[in-house]
Amino acid sequence: MPFAGWEMPVQYAGVIAEHVAVRSAIGLFDISHMGILDFAGDGVREFLDGILTNKVSDLAENQIRYSLICRPDGGILDDVLIYRLPTHYRLVVNASNTDKIVDWLEHQNTSQHWSIDISVQNSALALLAVQGPEATALLQNMVGDAADLAAVRYYRGTQAPFLGNTITITRTGYTGEDGFELFVPADDAAEAWATILDQGAPHGIAPVGLGARDTLRLEAGLPLYGHELDDATSPFDAGLQKFVRFKNRHFIGKEALLEERQLGPDRELIGLELIDRGIARDGCLIVVAGEDVGVVTSGTFSPTLQKAIAIANVETGTALAGTTVHVRIRADLRAARVVALPFYQRPR
């Protein structure tokens, strides 16, 4: 399936089987379509801290943070991960937003008189995600004694030998499971893919496509740009205010977001579990007491819960947790229960 200019598999063996493999064993994802941007030059830290809503300046070496990039009016341009690697800063951005974000960053670079070197690394690096309860055991075997992956905390990374290269391995993911993401030299990516599958076979590893990537992130309540997030949505609308850090810093969108923090957001994201049969998909209207109060942003069948689930964007306060609302699916109104996000949290 074509996706943001890449040929991507929706599924290998089947969405549900792949989903279950990640929840119960390991899944391997090729997410090389994600935009990988590396930064060099004087003042990179200050440059990025002036753009990202989350704080960049106090990142420790090999620490990673989730952040948003907003317009001056607070609308979300993208959601990203910022990495402080030992040698430089890196951003990983959504595939479909890569060109837009590079243009946005270059515009700031020029207009604010920085001379930052921004380079897209997608020809040089592949990005593989190894996710699931067995991921640590498998990868620890593959890196040997040179690194202790169990000691790498969530949203931290390390550099470790892997199939002849020293690569960056980070404890990050988009599935709601424990796991790692690996930046592999593009020339060695096919071999890495095959070797991980081979060595993961005793663990029950499965290659996972975009279909299960979506069902996994949805169960985990993680937003997807173009669905829960877009440039008409602010971090507050999306419940992502904890990734906006106001104190002692300036970033693009700060004034608008400060105002919104005072007024309170007029939209919110809610979770829905369908009571009636059917699947609520992106675009279905939410009806409360005969009034349209919002719209489904993502919906699917949850393989873990064995029921239809959805995330919806509604007017604040119109659909409270525990209440029943209706979703317009084709011609019919179907009952759904408002529930807290996420739908799934891994056992710890």
Place this chain on the structure above:
Amino acid sequence: MNIPDELCYTKEHEWARMEDDLCVIGITDFAQGELGDIVYVELPQPGTHVDMMGEFGVVESVKTASDLFSPLAGEIVEVNDELTDNPELVNDSPYEEGWMIKLRPSNLDEDWPTLLDAAGYEAVLAESGAH
């Protein structure tokens, strides 16, 4: 891909088979494979009338929703209730246990010859680039 010789087909990937005076209808092996894991099948009440190539229901997979079209005009006299709790039967057995409706045709003599035979359906798939 399984395309039984004894069935007739539509370009929309339904199959039809006459059993005495009733027509049994479902979706093809190709269709279930394209949809992936089927999680919900929405079928009409028995007694519903449907036009030739009229919508009679919806099949939902994890990935997508797809309308179902009736190969023949007629009255739906029975639906496969097994699919309510076991929609995956459509994946596992699209031509047998995964049947969807039984219909009493209202215009059989004219409608039936317009359906594709197995070779014709295979040609449709080949044209669309499916193998």
